Amino acid sequence: MTITLGEGNTPLLQAPRLSERLGVELWLKWEGANPTGSFKDRGMSVAVTRAVEGGATTVVCASTGNTAASAAAYAARAGLEAVIVVAAGGTASSKLVQVRAVGGRIVEVDGSFSDAYAHAEELASQNGHVLVNSTNPDRIEGQKTAAFEILEQLGGLPDVLTLPYGGGGNTKAYALGFMEAAGALPRLHPVESAQRATTLASAIRITDPIHRAEVDAALAQSGGSVVTVDDAEIVRAWRALGREEGLFCEPASAAGLAGLERGSAKQGERVVCVITGHGLKDPDAVG
Numbered sequence: 695m696t697i698t699l700g701e702g703n704t705p706l707l708q709a710p711r712l713s714e715r716l717g718v719e720l721w722l723k724w725e726g727a728n729p730t731g732s733f734k735d736r737g738m739s740v741a742v743t744r745a746v747e748g749g750a751t752t753v754v755c756a757s758t759g760n761t762a763a764s765a766a767a768y769a770a771r772a773g774l775e776a777v778i779v780v781a782a783g784g785t786a787s788s789k790l791v792q793v794r795a796v797g798g799r800i801v802e803v804d805g806s807f808s809d810a811y812a813h814a815e816e817l818a819s820q821n822g823h824v825l826v827n828s829t830n831p832d833r834i835e836g837q838k839t840a841a842f843e844i845l846e847q848l849g850g851l852p853d854v855l856t857l858p859y860g861g862g863g864n865t866k867a868y869a870l871g872f873m874e875a876a877g878a879l880p881r882l883h884p885v886e887s888a889q890r891a892t893t894l895a896s897a898i899r900i901t902d903p904i905h906r907a908e909v910d911a912a913l914a915q916s917g918g919s920v921v922t923v924d925d926a927e928i929v930r931a932w933r934a935l936g937r938e939e940g941l942f943c944e945p946a947s948a949a950g951l952a953g954l955e956r957g958s959a960k961q962g963e964r965v966v967c968v969i970t971g972h973g974l975k976d977p978d979a980v981g
């Protein structure tokens with residue numbers, strides 16, 4: 695049985711005002727339209743379905759918030775327990791509300807995301823427990839579907855894909871998805887905050903990207919590069935998405951546009967910017 699809440703099939707929206715201002719053909723992949731408000735639902739459906747098939751009783755994850763909200767919801771849907779490990783003070787409160795609302799258990803650890811991840815790995819070594827972080831390959835398999843959708847929605851590959859760069863699982867998933875379905879990659883530009891450890895964009899507040907090696911390999915293959923922006927640029931891009939295109943996303947989700955504003959696409963190129971999560975998830979981050 696597939697554990698689903700109706701994830702995926704999200705809109706690919708044209709961005710006429712931003713396109714004109716930036717001199718590109720810009721499309722926004724609106725992942726805030728997923729059931730728990732972020733792209734994490736794509737992979738969580740697969741990971742929790744496979745956990746049930748394997749006889750698991752409990753899913754475990756470390757999270758900056760969105761993996762938590764998603765894991766807890768899909769676990770509830772499947773009748774499993776969810777144990778969510780977060781760095782104390784590192785998670786937007788709305789995302790913790792989402793976990794509690796569906797009965798997930800929250801464990802706070804003092805330290806960084808990496809400390810939370812180490813603790814989650816330890817918990818997941820218990821019998822019947824499955825780790826549903828992006829190191830679980832089923833997560834990546836589910837997230838690949840966003841690349842398939844973009845190919846269908848555009849009728850082919852874009853020239854450039856930009857997206858926020860936290861742990862890098864999503865960049866890896868897009869690269870795998872495009873290779874599998876099109877045999878080629880758009881130029882990939884994952885965008886990170888210069889203030890990785892403290893950025894106001896809490897969804898990408900990750901000091902050591904766990905998928906760095908795979909991301910670097912995909913960049914080399916696609917001719918792309920990591921773009922590093924500061925928080926003020928992320929906030930400016932976040933505001934532009936709202937005011938110029940009517941899209942209210944969480945701050946981390948605007949990182950791809952901030953990278954584009956830095957000139958990661960040439961005039962006239964067809965660009966997809968992945969808008970990873972909904973604005974209601976982190977409403978206090980930006981005034």
Ligand SMILES: *Cc1c(COP(=O)(O)O)cnc(C)c1O
Pocket residue numbers: 732733734760761828858859860861862863864865897898944946947970971972
């Ligand atoms: C998880 C997440 C990211 C970062 O994705 P990675 O796969 O860790 O690089 C970016 N934005 C949002 C909204 C997220 O939930």
